[in-house]
Amino acid sequence: MNTIGKILTLTTFGESHGPAMGGVLDGMPAGVDIDLDLLQCFVDRRRTGQHMGSSMRGEKDRVEVLSGIWQGKTLGTPIGFVVRNTDARSADYEEIARCYRPNHADYTWDAKYGIRDPRGGGRASARETVARVVAGGIAVQALNRLGISIEAHVVQVGPRLGVAAEEQERLVAEAAKDGDTLGGIIECVVRGVPAGLGEPLFGKLHAQLAAAMMSIPSVHGFEYGDGFDMASKRGSDVMDLFVKREDGSIGTATNHSGGIQGGISNGEDITMRIAFKPVPTLMRPVATVDREGNPMTLQPRGRHDACVLPRALPIVEAMAALVILDNYLIKKTNVL
Amino acid sequence: MNTIGKILTLTTFGESHGPAMGGVLDGMPAGVDIDLDLLQCFVDRRRTGQHMGSSMRGEKDRVEVLSGIWQGKTLGTPIGFVVRNTDARSADYEEIARCYRPNHADYTWDAKYGIRDPRGGGRASARETVARVVAGGIAVQALNRLGISIEAHVVQVGPRLGVAAEEQERLVAEAAKDGDTLGGIIECVVRGVPAGLGEPLFGKLHAQLAAAMMSIPSVHGFEYGDGFDMASKRGSDVMDLFVKREDGSIGTATNHSGGIQGGISNGEDITMRIAFKPVPTLMRPVATVDREGNPMTLQPRGRHDACVLPRALPIVEAMAALVILDNYLIKKTNVL
C-alpha cells in the first residue's frame, strides 16, 4: 500500500520527524548510467527555503543511495535510498497530538489506525514526497536516455492563470501576509513518448497517471488533453485528425486527446493538468475540536508553505517519470 | 493488467464481437446475500436502446453467474460470470480493419500489439463495461448491507449544466441530427462510508477512485470535493471545520474535501465528478488515414451512441462500489 508500479515499483517509508525518509526502487533495468550529482540537483528543486512562502524548515535532503547502483550504473537490483531528517523540531507539534486540525489527516488517521505519530504530521506530512523525487529522478535519467523528457510548470496560482514567476511570488506573499494560503494548477508535458505505451483496460495510461498524481498530497483534480473542457464540446470540435508526417509516420494535426487514445500513447505530447488545494495550515488561529470533539482554538505554529506549487513541480515530474518508464518496460512484454 | 483491486479484485475479458464478455470477481467475503434479479436490473440500466441517442445494438445482456454464489449466498470463492454477445453484426466493421478512426484506439492498439480485432472495436469497445457493471452490481449489494449507498447523476451535457432528463434528451437529439455527439459530466456521491477507509500514500482513496473512473472509456478528467475549483481558492475559503454532532461523533460543517482527507474517508459524503469526452464516432463522413498513412474518407456506419452519459451512470456507480468495498476489506487488516 506504500508501493506504486508494476514492473518498476517504488516502495517508500518514513515519518516527518523520524530518523529518515527513504524508499526502494525495484525493477530498474540493469546497465543504465545514473549521475548521482544530477540526481541530487533534481531532488534539490523540491527543497524548502528557496521560494517565497515556502516552509523555513532547513532540510539538506542529501540523498544516500544504499544499493542497486555501482560504479555509476544500475545493477538491476533494488535501489535502496535514505534521506535523513535533520531539522525536525518536534516541540512545535505537541498540541497536535490532542486535537484535529481541519483539512488535515489527523482525524482520519486516528479513525483508521487508532494511533498516529503527531510530530510534524508523521507520515501524512508532505515530507514523504522527498522519496518520490529521489526515485522519480532516477527514472527521469533513464527516460532521457530514451529521448523522453518531462516538464512541469505552474499555470495557475489561486485565481490567476498564466502567471509569471514574479507574479506568483507576489500573489503568494500577499496571501501569506494575511496568514492565508493558495492553491493552483500545474501542467505537465511528456515529450518523446513512443506510441504504444499503456494498458487498454484498467491500466489506461491516463488512469495510471491520474492515480500517481492524485496520490500527491493536496491534489484534488486531474485531467489530460482537453480534460474537463472536453465535456462541453461536440465530437466534431475535438477530433484529432490523422496526418502523415514527412518521415512517413502517422501523427495527429491537433492534440485534444493529450497524447493518449484508448488508454495508449499515440506518439504526440502527453499533456495533463493537476489541481492543488490551498495549503491547509493557516498562520492564524483556527477553530477546531480535540479528540473528544470539544471546541478549541489552534494557534498557528511550525514552519509551513503558503503555497506548495513551486516545490511540487519536481514531484509531478517524478510521478510522471515513474509511470512512463514502468509502461515502457511493460510494453516489452507485449510480444513473444 | 485487466485486473483492478487489491483484496477484492475484478478481472475482465471479452471482445465486442467475440462470443462473450465476462469476468471474475475474486475476494468477495463469504456468506453475503446476493439477489440475482436485482443484479440483472442493475446491469439493465447500462443497456442500449433505452435512451435517446443511444446505440441501436440490441443486446439482452443476460448475466450468467458460473461460480461463487450458491443458494443466494457468496461462497468466498471467485465469482465467474459471462454475458453473451448475441447481436454482433461484424459486417458493419470490415472497413475499420484497414483504417484508423480518429479519436479511437485503432492506431494506438496497432502500435502496441501489432494486431487487433477490428470487429466492433474489439476489446477497445465500450462493451467491455458490461463486465464492470456485473461485478460492481454485486459489490453494491454488499455495500448496501453495510449501510453504504452510491448514486451517480448527469450534471452536465455538452455545455449545459444542471440539466433535467428531458432537456438532456433534447440536447443529444439535436447533436445527433447533425451527425454529431456530446460529452458531459457525471457526479457521483457515496453515502454512509465509515471514517477510516483508504490508504495514506499511493493508495489514497481518491487516487484509487480516480484510477477506477479514468479507466472508463471516454473519461478525460476526475475531481473530488471542490476539485479544480479548490485551486483558485484561499485556504480559509475551503476549511471544513470540525463539529461535534448530537450523537457525540465528530463531523465537518462543510464538505469542500469531498469526504476524504489525507486520502482517508472522514465519514462525510464522498463526492466526485467525472468528465466524459464526446463520443468519437460521428454519423457523418470523417477524413482519416489508412494503415499506411494515406488519406481516405470514412463513411458513417454501425450503431453508436450520440452521448454515453445516461448509460455510463451504472458504470460509474459500479467502479465506485468496487473501490469502496475493497478498501472496506483492507481496513480490517489495520489492526491485529
Next chain:
Amino acid sequence: MNTIGKILTLTTFGESHGPAMGGVLDGMPAGVDIDLDLLQCFVDRRRTGQHMGSSMRGEKDRVEVLSGIWQGKTLGTPIGFVVRNTDARSADYEEIARCYRPNHADYTWDAKYGIRDPRGGGRASARETVARVVAGGIAVQALNRLGISIEAHVVQVGPRLGVAAEEQERLVAEAAKDGDTLGGIIECVVRGVPAGLGEPLFGKLHAQLAAAMMSIPSVHGFEYGDGFDMASKRGSDVMDLFVKREDGSIGTATNHSGGIQGGISNGEDITMRIAFKPVPTLMRPVATVDREGNPMTLQPRGRHDACVLPRALPIVEAMAALVILDNYLIKKTNVL
C-alpha cells in the same frame, strides 16, 4: 488469491458441481499462433476414465475460448475460457454437507469461510485443475515456438520406483481392490530454457515453481535438481563444473543444480520432483465426525480416482509452462 503469475497471470473460478469451471489468462503476448485442436488434446490428457483406478465421472471437458484468440492468433487481450460441468451428480454428496471427511478440506473450509458448497467438494475439488490445464496448454504452445519443451512422467507409484505403465496400473488396481489409494512422485523436465530466467530474491525460479506445484491438490513435497539428496552430500560431491561447449557457449558437466543457480536458469535442463499424497477418499467405510464433532461413519460413494498421478501429468506440465513463460516475459524488462 485465485490468481498466479506476474506478467502472465492466470485467474480461475468454478465449483465442481456448478455450471462451469473457467479462467482468464492475461498477459499473453500478441500474435502467437494457437492451435485450439492441439489445446483440446492437451486438456484431454487430464480427463477421467482413461486410466485404471481413475474416477468414472464422464466429463467431456470441451474447452470454449471466449476471447483473446482470433483467427488462430492471440490478440494480446485476456483469454477467457470456460469448461462446462456436464456430468455432476450432486445427489451423491449430500451427506458430506453435514460431516467432515478426513484429509479433505471440509473442516478447514468451514473454519475459514463459515460456508461451503459440499457438492463434489465445491471449489476444493481437483476438478479446478481443468482450468490450469487449459491455460497451461496455451503457454506450452507459446513455449514450443521458442524451442522450450516440458515433459512430466511418473517416477514412483506408492513405494515402487521407476515403474513402467503396466506395472503402475497393476499397483493401483491392487490398492483399489482393497478400497484403498496410492500416492507417488512425478518428475518434470523443462528443456531448452535460455539462461537468465528467474528473479534472484523472493522470486527465485525454483521458488516460483515450488509455489506453482505445491498449489496442485494433494502435493506434499517439492525438490529441484538433486533436491533432498543434496542435504546429505558434501559440497565437492555436487559441484556442477563449468565447461565450454563446442559452440563456444558455457554449460555444466553435471546437473545436480537442476538447471537453476541462484534462482536463475543456467541453460541446462530444469529438473524437479513433486510428491503426491494418496487420494484421501477411500472406497470403504471411514470413521469421522459431524460438524458438531460427534462420531459417525462415512460410507464410500461417489466416483473417485484411486491414484491421481497419470491424470496429474498435464497439470504439472501446465503449471511449469505458466511459470517459465511468465519469467521469459519478465526477463525482457531487465534491460532498457
Next chain:
Amino acid sequence: MNTIGKILTLTTFGESHGPAMGGVLDGMPAGVDIDLDLLQCFVDRRRTGQHMGSSMRGEKDRVEVLSGIWQGKTLGTPIGFVVRNTDARSADYEEIARCYRPNHADYTWDAKYGIRDPRGGGRASARETVARVVAGGIAVQALNRLGISIEAHVVQVGPRLGVAAEEQERLVAEAAKDGDTLGGIIECVVRGVPAGLGEPLFGKLHAQLAAAMMSIPSVHGFEYGDGFDMASKRGSDVMDLFVKREDGSIGTATNHSGGIQGGISNGEDITMRIAFKPVPTLMRPVATVDREGNPMTLQPRGRHDACVLPRALPIVEAMAALVILDNYLIKKTNVL
C-alpha cells in the same frame, strides 16, 4: 520482485559489500508492541562467528529502524530499516569479477543482467537474509501476542540424522578440515495457528510457505507434514482421523497432514522440512572457467561458512512468521 507477501509485504535491498542491507515491512497492523532489544537478539542468532565452521566475517548487524515504530508501538506505516555493512573486505573478491564460480550465481546473473557486483557476491550473497530476519523478527513478536510460536531446528547435517549440537559441530569441523562443506535439513514447527488460514487455490498455505522457504539461498527441497514419505503410502496409512477434544473443539488424532488440509490450516501444529545444499564455496582449489569459457583454477579465499544450517534457523523462522502473519491478516477479509 524483491517483495514478498500480500497484505504484509517485505521489500528488501542491498548488496553484500554495498553501504547497507535493508528493507521495508509494509502492512503491519497498528498498535502492536515491538521490543527492539528482543528484535536485535533475534537478528543476532543469524550472525557469523558464533558457530563452528561459520564465516569469520565480523558484522555487528545492528538494526536501525527508520520508521513505522514509535514509542515502542507500530504505527501502521511502513517499517523501514537498515543494517550497515561494516566489515566488507572487497579486495578478497576481485578475481571473481572475471570468472564464474561453480554452483554460484555468477554465470546466471551475467546471463540475466549483463552486469553484476562481484564484491562478496553482490546481491546474490546470503548476506541479504539479514533483512529477512529483521522483518521476520518483527512478525514473530506480533504472532507471539496472538499465541502463535515458531521453532526451527536442525534435524540432519550431511548424511547424519537427529544429531545433537556437539555432534553437528564435529561433523562440520571434519568437512571444513578437508576444505569441504556440508548441507542438511531444518525442520520448522508453527504452534498455535488457528484453523482457517491459507487460500484454497494458488495461495495454499503450504504453497506460500514453500515459496518463502525455497527463496532462502541454498534451499533445494521443501515438504510439509509427512512430505515425500506420503508418496509411498496408502491412503489408509496417512488418514488423520478427526476427534472431538475435551473442550468441544475438533482436532485430529494424528498429523500426517502437517497442520494444513486443502491449503488451509486445521489448528494442528504446522510442520515442514527444508533441505539445504552444501555451501558451494570450498576452501580448496576449484576448476572453473572465466567469462569467455576458458579453463582456470580458482584459489580459495574469503570468509565462508562450511555449513549454513545453524545460522539458517532464524531465517527459516523469519520466513515462516511473515507467511503466517500475512495469512492471519488476509483471513480477516473473508467475511464482511
